Amino acid sequence: MNIFITGGNGQVGFELQRQFAVFGSILAPSRQELDLTNAQAVDAYLTEHKPALILNAAAYTAVDKAESEPEQARRLNTELPAQLARYAAQHDITLVQYSSDYVYPGNGETSWQENSPTGPLSIYGQTKLEGDNAVIESGASHLIFRTSWVYAARGNNFMKTMLRLGRERDALSIVNDQIGAPTPARLIAQVTSMTFTPHDSQLLIRIPNGIYHLAPRGETSWHGFACEIFEQATELGEGLAIKPERTAGMPTSDYPTPAQRPLNSRMALDKLENALGIVMPTWQSQLALTLKEYCEK
Secondary structure (H helix, E strand, O other), X not given: OEEEEEOOOOHHHHHHHHHHOXXXXXXXXXXXXXXXXXXXXXHHHHHHHXXXXXXXXXXXXXXXXXHOOHHHHHHHHHHHHHHXXXXXXXXXXXXXXXXXXXXXXXXXXXXXXXXXXXXXXXXXXXHHHHHHHHHHHHOOEEEEEEEOOEEOOOOOOHHHHHHHHHHHOOOEEEEOOOEEOOEEHHHHHHHHHHOEEEEOOEEEEOOOOEEEEXXXXXXXXXXXXXXXXXXXXXHOOOOOOOOHHHEEEEOHHHOOOXXXXXXXXXXXXXXXXXXXXOOXXXXXHHHHHHHHHHHHO
């Protein structure tokens, strides 16, 4: 059974390869092997390899750059999911699509439900929402996992940036009015694998089609996340110049960016937890596991 993972060299794609390797043959072509911006190349790859499951972890994730490169963002975040969904529908296979908290308007303090009104604030969020809608409208068997604040022990992400800055500086100012749940790529891959059951050389989907929020329990700000990174890293013996108490909070308005960020990225987890019969772990416990992996590399 061929399992096609797009974005296989990215944070989520790498973890998906580790989780799904036991289920079948992993197809995770590099950018050199398959240009995902080329629709004809993608069609040819699908025709040649005939995957039995597609995990679409590829995305245009440069949130600010997307404001000036909307066509590039739309190709990867909207057109590619639509293309993969058409193939999945035609061949009666499942597509797993990874989406974002940025599809919501980011106002208020209430956790978003999967059926909450959407209202993206950026080109990135808009193109991700368009991708979600294309998958749903395709009629394909699908799961859409909306995640938030993704990081990992590898790749470029907030945790690794904070560790680098924490070694170089003894004071930092971090945004403290954007609230969400930092989500490690490893957890995303683990939960994804839990939604499938091996049966007669194929993977059967265990939960109903639809949108699910996938994040750890709890909430924090980027400032709170940074402080926890510094505290846990220090306990693990990382030589940091900074102390958590020297990490100041600041409002988003003091750090203007080309793309507007949502202040409220809280996402309710009840639908996923009830479907799988699990309780998601806390974001602090997941940070501890990710930092441990990073420090042991």
